Amino acid sequence: MRTFLVSYDLASPNHTPALVDEIMQLGQAWARPLDNVWYLRAEETQSEIEARLSRHLSGDDGLLIQEARGNAAFLNTGLRWFRPRVRDEAPDAGAGEGTNVITFPASAQPAQPMADARDEEPLLLRAAS
Helix, strand or coil, rough: CCEEEEEECCCCCHHHHHHHHHHHHCCCCCEEECCCEEEEEEEEHHHHHHHHCCCCCCCCEEEEEEECCEEECCCCCCCCECCCCCCCCCCCCCCCCCCCEECCCCCCCCCCCCCCCCCCEEEEEEEEE
């Protein structure tokens, strides 16, 4: 599984709901640290992701898909990973089993690896200083 950075610039905000829904249906997990910036954990290739997302774009819209490796700095934002919603989710379920929230130990100190055991290199996250 790889982690991809997905970002877009839409000329028409009418495309936003369909594009967001498609991103959330891709892969095994996603995070949205900024309004038009997503992290996506997926087995799909960049070309496969582009093919699915470009169906929701016009000729004036921009799309960036990049495999993410190395460090990322966050300022005035955070990173919370989610997975596709569980259909028979219990209404009182907390984070973890039965929900779409993937817990992540946030730390503003040293970088924390955020990787699947099969990743060659982890995506390291740290708070900007």
